[in-house]
Amino acid sequence: MELNMTETTQSKMEWRTKKAVKPKSEKIIEFIIKAGGLSSIVLIGAILFFILKESLPFLIGAFDFKEFFFSPEWYPASVVKIRYGILALLVGTVLVTVISMLIAVPLGLACAFYISEFCSPNLREVYKILIEFLAAIPSVVWGFIAIMMINPMIINLFNEPIGLNILNASLILALMSLPLIVSVGEDALRAVPETYREAAEAMGATKWEVATRVLLPAAKNGLMAAALLGVGRALGETMAVLMATGHSIQIPNSIFEPGRTLTATIAAELGESPKGGEHYQALFAIGLVLFILSFMVNLTADYLIRGRKK
Amino acid sequence: MKALWIVALLIFGCSKNDKILLVQNKGSDTLVNLAQAWAEEYKKVKPDIAIAVSGGGSGTGIAALINGTVDIANSSRAMKDEEKDEAKKNNGKEIKEFIVGMDALAVFVHPKNPVTGLTIEEVACIYGEGGTCTKWSDIRGIVVPGCKDNKIIRVSRQSNSGTYQYFREAILGKKRDLKLGSMDLNGSRESIDLVEKTPCAVGYSGMGYLNKHVRAVCISKTEGAPCIQPTLKTAIDKSYPISRELYMYTSGEPSEAVKNYMEWTQSEGARDITIKAGYVPAPKGN
Numbered sequence: 142m143e144l145n146m147t148e149t150t151q152s153k154m155e156w157r158t159k160k161a162v163k164p165k166s167e168k169i170i171e172f173i174i175k176a177g178g179l180s181s182i183v184l185i186g187a188i189l190f191f192i193l194k195e196s197l198p199f200l201i202g203a204f205d206f207k208e209f210f211f212s213p214e215w216y217p218a219s220v221v222k223i224r225y226g227i228l229a230l231l232v233g234t235v236l237v238t239v240i241s242m243l244i245a246v247p248l249g250l251a252c253a254f255y256i257s258e259f260c261s262p263n264l265r266e267v268y269k270i271l272i273e274f275l276a277a278i279p280s281v282v283w284g285f286i287a288i289m290m291i292n293p294m295i296i297n298l299f300n301e302p303i304g305l306n307i308l309n310a311s312l313i314l315a316l317m318s319l320p321l322i323v324s325v326g327e328d329a330l331r332a333v334p335e336t337y338r339e340a341a342e343a344m345g346a347t348k349w350e351v352a353t354r355v356l357l358p359a360a361k362n363g364l365m366a367a368a369l370l371g372v373g374r375a376l377g378e379t380m381a382v383l384m385a386t387g388h389s390i391q392i393p394n395s396i397f398e399p400g401r402t403l404t405a406t407i408a409a410e411l412g413e414s415p416k417g418g419e420h421y422q423a424l425f426a427i428g429l430v431l432f433i434l435s436f437m438v439n440l441t442a443d444y445l446i447r448g449r450k451k
Numbered sequence: 452m453k454a455l456w457i458v459a460l461l462i463f464g465c466s467k468n469d470k471i472l473l474v475q476n477k478g479s480d481t482l483v484n485l486a487q488a489w490a491e492e493y494k495k496v497k498p499d500i501a502i503a504v505s506g507g508g509s510g511t512g513i514a515a516l517i518n519g520t521v522d523i524a525n526s527s528r529a530m531k532d533e534e535k536d537e538a539k540k541n542n543g544k545e546i547k548e549f550i551v552g553m554d555a556l557a558v559f560v561h562p563k564n565p566v567t568g569l570t571i572e573e574v575a576c577i578y579g580e581g582g583t584c585t586k587w588s589d590i591r592g593i594v595v596p597g598c599k600d601n602k603i604i605r606v607s608r609q610s611n612s613g614t615y616q617y618f619r620e621a622i623l624g625k626k627r628d629l630k631l632g633s634m635d636l637n638g639s640r641e642s643i644d645l646v647e648k649t650p651c652a653v654g655y656s657g658m659g660y661l662n663k664h665v666r667a668v669c670i671s672k673t674e675g676a677p678c679i680q681p682t683l684k685t686a687i688d689k690s691y692p693i694s695r696e697l698y699m700y701t702s703g704e705p706s707e708a709v710k711n712y713m714e715w716t717q718s719e720g721a722r723d724i725t726i727k728a729g730y731v732p733a734p735k736g737n
Contacts, residue, residue, distance in 0.1 A: 220627070288644050293649075300599050302600060410610065
């Protein structure tokens with residue numbers, strides 16, 4: 142037995158050493174791929190380092206944990222007392238992200254199912270092009286749609302004083318993250334082997350049953366990834382939400398009230414805050430909060446997907 | 452960077468005279484349209500000098516001047532003493548100030564809004580921290596058709612725009628903040644667009660941005676004082692209460708080319724452009 146074992150390991154090792162002798166070109170390619178893989182880690186590290194470096198003087202100086210996280214008063218240019226409270230911005234970001242996903246995820250996944258499973262191949266191509274076109278609209282244009290079209294629509298439809306609010310921003314964000322959710326979701330469904338469908342249909346399952354009982358469980362991880370990519374998109378979107386939320390510092394009492402998000406605050410104020418000043422550093426501290434927030438979303442996603450695989 | 456090189460190549464490559472002097476001009480978004488118009492006209496006057504204009508806000512322009520990356524900074528507010536000191540520390544040169552024009556800050560509402568005039572005090576009641584005017588009915592019982600609950604929707608600007616800071620000082624003085632909860636848009640254009648579509652809204656911006664879809668209200672200094680509409684005339688004679696100077700700053704004594712340009716901006720031709728762009732030419736002899 143023992144002899145046998147060593148023999149096999151030996152032969153394995155030989156096989157390995159044989160494989161290690163590779164032509165030069167392959168080595169170079171391997172190096173490039175490795176560098177590509179490493180670069181993403183280095184980049185993330187560099188981003189974190191940069192954000193930390195810029196926000197550190199604020200974090201050890203004017204930063205007041207209680208004020209920063211629990212005060213809704215963001216007053217960086219106050220002439221009375223400068224205050225850096227991000228509660229209102231944090232609530233705005235979370236609200237807009239959650240509500241937009243409540244709209245976009247079901248819609249996007251349904252659309253992915255339709256395109257992948259229910260519509261004819263010709264129509265599929267048309268839909269895919271149309272949806273990709275939706276992704277090509279710049280976010281400033283979405284912002285103008287929010288102000289010029291959705292704003293008066295909400296005012297008239299719901300008889301509200303203002304149409305730039307959480308609802309408006311959620312609608313715009315939902316539309317903006319739809320293409321991503323649909324195309325990633327569709328890819329996930331396409332990746333399910335054809336034999337699954339054939340087997341199910343052979344058992345007499347209807348198309349609906351194939352979709353819900355076979356494809357849904359089989360493509361679950363991919364579909365979840367699609368949804369979470371949508372969350373990331375919504376969390377990070379800047380220009381459109383800046384215009385659609387109304388960019389107003391307050392904790393909204395309903396979806397019809399304006400709000401403000403973390404990203405939009407950075408976008409609107411960073412350009413005009415003097416470099417290295419306290420306000421500039423505070424904006425980087427917001428960047429740090431956003432970084433941690435999206436990191437947590439990704440971690441949860443990873444955990445969920447792994448948990449299901451077990 | 453590459454794009455810059457290409458642009459530079461195009462500029463240098465195409466001109467017969469290969470000694471074009473590039474003057475960098477950056478800053479206020481309020482001034483950017485005017486500065487652009489001037490730069491274009493100046494190309495005809497002096498083809499060997501190219502003025503490159505970009506916006507970004509008063510703060511951005513001033514910061515760039517302090518860092519020494521621009522020749523002229525545009526600003527819709529006066530440069531603060533600390534900023535001047537910092538620039539001197541950085542470059543060892545005194546900042547030179549030019550008043551290039553005037554701008555009346557218009558307060559405007561939706562055309563359906565029946566309000567015709569506001570006092571400074573009423574504007575402060577709407578915008579100021581601690582101000583109690585949250586409904587249009589709080590102001591002489593105004594009722595705005597199409598506006599639910601008569602609620603006042605305040606449209607404002609991001610807190611470090613020159614327009615915001617001038618508005619705050621002109622309405623509230625140096626010791627009071629604007630109320631939180633306003634819609635802080637990042638451009639005069641957007642402010643106008645929003646008010647145009649929102650019956651409840653009130654906003655402010657430089658007079659040059661006004662269009663026929665919103666209505667500027669007249670402003671009176673105190674109750675009973677004459678209510679003045681923001682126009683070219685009232686801004687020049689300073690009877691309109693919230694008008695401001697527009698500045699250009701250079702670091703140290705400007706170079707010959709910059710100096711000529713600054714002088715030219717006060718010529719008759721340049722003043723016509725100023726008026727056409729919706730601003731008010733600077734008072735003569737400063």
